Amino acid sequence: MDDSKIITLFFERSQNAVNELSEKYGRLCLQISVNILKNISDSEECVNDAYLALWNNIPPEVPDDLKTYLIKVVRNISLKRYHANTAVKRNSFYDAALSELEEVLTADVSSENEVLFKELSEKINTFLGGLSRENRTFFVCRYYYGDSIKAIAEKTGNTPHLVSVRLMRTREKLKEYLRKEELI
Amino acid sequence: MKKESISRIMSGIDDEYIKEAAAPVKKSGNIRRYITVAACIAVVIIAGIILSQADIISPSHFSSEGTTANESGGGDKKFPETATEGTAEAPLDSFITPGEEIDTELAIESVTRPKWEDMIIPMRYGEITLGEITYSSQCTEISSENILSKLGEAKMQGYDIYTDTYYTVTGEAYSVKSISTECAVAVRIDNGEEYFIYVNSWYEPEDLGDFISDLDLKNTVLFRKAFIDEYKHSDTASEHSQRVYADFDDKVIWDMLEDCLSAENTEYNHPYDRIGIETDMPLLGYKNISFCITPDGYIITNILNTQKCFFVGEQKFREFDEYLKNNVPYKEYNTVYELNPDGTIPGKGEDGQSTPGFNPDAPVQISPPYDPSQEEAMSNTQQSSSPEIPQDFIIEETTRTE
Numbered sequence: 001m002d003d004s005k006i007i008t009l010f011f012e013r014s015q016n017a018v019n020e021l022s023e024k025y026g027r028l029c030l031q032i033s034v035n036i037l038k039n040i041s042d043s044e045e046c047v048n049d050a051y052l053a054l055w056n057n058i059p060p061e062v063p064d065d066l067k068t069y070l071i072k073v074v075r076n077i078s079l080k081r082y083h084a085n086t087a088v089k090r091n092s093f094y095d096a097a098l099s100e101l102e103e104v105l106t107a108d109v110s111s112e113n114e115v116l117f118k119e120l121s122e123k124i125n126t127f128l129g130g131l132s133r134e135n136r137t138f139f140v141c142r143y144y145y146g147d148s149i150k151a152i153a154e155k156t157g158n159t160p161h162l163v164s165v166r167l168m169r170t171r172e173k174l175k176e177y178l179r180k181e182e183l184i
Numbered sequence: 185m186k187k188e189s190i191s192r193i194m195s196g197i198d199d200e201y202i203k204e205a206a207a208p209v210k211k212s213g214n215i216r217r218y219i220t221v222a223a224c225i226a227v228v229i230i231a232g233i234i235l236s237q238a239d240i241i242s243p244s245h246f247s248s249e250g251t252t253a254n255e256s257g258g259g260d261k262k263f264p265e266t267a268t269e270g271t272a273e274a275p276l277d278s279f280i281t282p283g284e285e286i287d288t289e290l291a292i293e294s295v296t297r298p299k300w301e302d303m304i305i306p307m308r309y310g311e312i313t314l315g316e317i318t319y320s321s322q323c324t325e326i327s328s329e330n331i332l333s334k335l336g337e338a339k340m341q342g343y344d345i346y347t348d349t350y351y352t353v354t355g356e357a358y359s360v361k362s363i364s365t366e367c368a369v370a371v372r373i374d375n376g377e378e379y380f381i382y383v384n385s386w387y388e389p390e391d392l393g394d395f396i397s398d399l400d401l402k403n404t405v406l407f408r409k410a411f412i413d414e415y416k417h418s419d420t421a422s423e424h425s426q427r428v429y430a431d432f433d434d435k436v437i438w439d440m441l442e443d444c445l446s447a448e449n450t451e452y453n454h455p456y457d458r459i460g461i462e463t464d465m466p467l468l469g470y471k472n473i474s475f476c477i478t479p480d481g482y483i484i485t486n487i488l489n490t491q492k493c494f495f496v497g498e499q500k501f502r503e504f505d506e507y508l509k510n511n512v513p514y515k516e517y518n519t520v521y522e523l524n525p526d527g528t529i530p531g532k533g534e535d536g537q538s539t540p541g542f543n544p545d546a547p548v549q550i551s552p553p554y555d556p557s558q559e560e561a562m563s564n565t566q567q568s569s570s571p572e573i574p575q576d577f578i579i580e581e582t583t584r585t586e
Contacts (some may be wrong), residue, residue: 028206068199070204076195083188084380098187104191105185120194128201130446132391140205144197159316165366166390169397 003066010058018051025070032071034041043127046081052073055159075144083086094146100167101143120183125176131170138163139170147179240278300344305373306380308342312355312371317368319357320489321384324469326370326379332359335369357382360467362400368468381468385489392483392494393445399465399487407434407475408462409506424468424519431514436507437461440500441483452482459505463487477501 001020009032033043036149050073056069063069109116128136137156141147149167153160178184301306306321311320314336335357341351342351357369358379367387370379389395396402410429413423458476465473475485481498484491508514 034299065199065203066208068203071202072195079191079195082191088559094191095187098190101190101194102185102187106188107185109185109408111187117192118196118435120193124193125196125198125201128197132446132448133204137205140197142195144202148271161315162366164392165364169394173393 007058007062007066010054018055021051021054021066025067028067029070029074032074033147036075036082037079042081043078046078047074049077053077071145096148097142097146100171104171104178105184109174120178123178123183124174127174135145135166135170138166142167156157195221235308299346300342300349305376305378306371306382309340309353309355309373310342312338312340312357312358312369314338314369314384317366318386319371319384319385322368322381322383322469324381326360326381326467328379330361330467331370331379332361334358335365340371340373362403363467364398367398383468383488387488387490389449389492391445391449392441392447392496395449395492395494396441396445399468400486402438404465404467404485405475406464406466406562407432408464408472410512411460411462412505412508413457413460422522424474426519427514428517429508429514430507436504440496440504444483444494444496444500447483447496450482450495452478452484452491452493458484459501459508479502479505534546 001024006017006020006024009020029047029174030040030043033046034040035048037043051071051074054070105120107116107120109120128139131139132155138152141152141155142149147155149160149163152158155164156163175184203373210581213412217387218290234575289362298307306323306325310321311318337354337356340353340355343349344355344573346352353374355371355373356375357367357371360368360381366384368381368383371382372379387398389398399405408430409411412427412429414425416425418421458478460474460476463475463485468488470487475487476543477483477496477500478578479501481501482493
C-alpha cells in the first residue's frame with residue numbers, strides 16, 4: 001500500500017493503519033531496533049511503541065515521508081531504551097559503531113549544550129553532502145542505523161573489507177574536517 | 185565524548201540521507217572488469233582463428249606436458265629444439281592444443297622472453313593473490329625502510345615456457361608506507377632479502393579523494409612535463425605542433441585536484457584531445473606514464489595499469505590550459521607532412537608502399553628562438569617558405585621564455 005494511503009488510514013483512525021504500517025515496514029523497524037539493542041523482545045516493544053507514537057501523532061502531524069518519519073521514531077525510542085539499559089547495550093552493533101566514532105568526536109560536550117549538538121549535527125550533514133553516495137550510505141547505515149559491517153556489505157553488494165576500509169577513511173576525513181572547523 | 189552524546193549528534197542526520205541509506209543501491213558487479221575479460225577472451229579466440237586459418241599452427245612438437253617443481257629443487261627441464269638464445273615460443277597454449285606446434289619464425293618475431301635463469305625473481309613470479317585481490321609484479325624493488333607490517337603469505341607460481349616447467353614459491357606480503365593495501369603491497373619471496381612491488385591493477389577508487397589518499401599521490405607522484413598537441417590539415421599538408429612545458433608549478437595541479445576530491449571515478453572511452461603530463465611514480469616503479477586532462481573536463485590516468493577517470497569540469501581544463509599558455513615557458517615543435525599529389529601521406533601510398541615523395545633521411549630543420557611579436561609573420565613565412573624546402577618532412581623547434 002502507498003504511504004499516502006496509510007497516512008489516510010491514520011487520519012480515518014482506522015485500525016488497519018497500524019496493520020498496514022507493520023506489514024510494510026515492520027521488518028525494517030525491528031532490524032533498526034535490534035541493531036541498537038541486540039535484544040528481540042526489547043526491540044519488538046520499541047517497535048510497538050513507535051507504532052503507538054505514530055497513532056498518537058498522526059493527525060495532527062502529516063509526515064512528508066512516512067518511512068523516514070517512522071525510522072526516526074523507532075530509532076529514538078530504541079536509543080532511549082539503549083541508554084537506560086546499560087546491561088543490554090554492551091556488544092550491540094550500535095555500541096561497536098559508536099566506539100568507532102568516539103575517536104572522531106573527541107570534544108567534551110555537556111549534555112546541556114544543545115547549541116553545540118546542533119552545530120555538530122549540521123557540520124556532519126555538510127560533510128556527508130560532500131561524500132559520494134556509496135560512502136555516505138556506508139556511513140549512515142553504520143552510525144545511524146547501527147548496521148554491522150557484514151550487513152552493509154550485503155545490502156550494497158560490496159565486500160566487508162571494502163566497507164570497513166571506506167568507513168575508516170571516511171572517519172579520518174570527518175575528523176580532519178571537524179578539526180578544520182575547530183569543533184574538536 | 186560519551187556514546188549517548190554521539191548518538192544524539194547522529195540523530196541530527198538529514199532525513200534525505202536517512203532515506204537514501206534505507207534503500208541502498210546494490211552494485212550489479214564490476215562491469216568494467218567483465219568487459220575487459222570478455223574483450224581479452226575475444227582477442228584470443230580471434231587470434232586463434234586467424235592463426236589457424238593462416239596455417240601457422242601445424243602438428244608436431246608442442247609435445248611435453250608441464251611439470252611442477254620447487255624453485256630450489258629444480259625440475260625436469262625440456263628445452264624445445266626450436267628455442268634460440270634469448271627467445272622462446274610465445275605462451276600461446278591457450279589456443280594451441282597439446283601436440284601441436286607453432287611456427288618458430290613467427291614466435292621469434294612476436295615475442296621475446298628472457299630465459300628463466302636470466303629473469304629477476306619478480307619477473308618469474310608475476311602475481312600474488314591475497315584474499316580477494318590479485319597483485320601483479322612491477323619488477324621494482326622497494327627498500328625495507330618503506331615496509332610496514334606483514335599482511336600474510338601466499339603461494340606464488342612461475343612458469344618457464346622454455347622447459348614447460350612450473351615453479352612454486354612462498355611470497356610474504358607486506359604493507360607499504362602510505363600506500364593502501366587495496367593498491368599495492370611489497371612481497372618478499374622465499375625469505376629473500378629484497379622486497380618487490382606488486383600492484384592491484386583492478387583497484388577502483390570511489391572518487392578522486394580516495395585515489396589521492398590511497399596512493400598518497402601528493403608525496404609519491406612526480407609531474408615532469410606537460411604537452412599540448414595541435415593538428416592542422418589542409419589539402420596539401422598536415423601539421424602537428426606540440427608545445428612542451430617543463431617548468432610548471434605542481435601546486436597548480438594539486439590545487440585543481442583538491443578542489444575536486446569528490447569527483448567520482450567514471451569511464452571515458454571516446455577519443456580526445458588533451459593536455460598530457462609526463463608522470464613518474466618511482467615508489468611503485470612507474471616512469472613516464474599518463475596523466476592528462478581533457479577539454480571536456482576529465483582527468484585520466486593509467487596509474488596502477490588501468491584507466492582511472494574523474495570528471496572535474498571543463499572550467500578546470502580551461503584554467504590549467506590558460507595557466508600553461510600564459511605563465512609557463514615552453515618549447516614548440518612543428519612537424520609538417522606535405523601530402524603526395526594524390527592526397528596520401530608521404531611514405532604510404534594507397535597500396536601501403538613507400539612513395540617517391542618520402543625521404544626518411546631528410547635533415548631536421550631547427551628554427552631560431554621564438555619571438556612572440558613575430559608570431560604572425562613567422563606563420564606567414566612558414567607557409568610561404570614551405571615549397572622552397574626540398575624535404576617533405578620538416579620539424580621546427582621554437583623556444584619561448586618569459
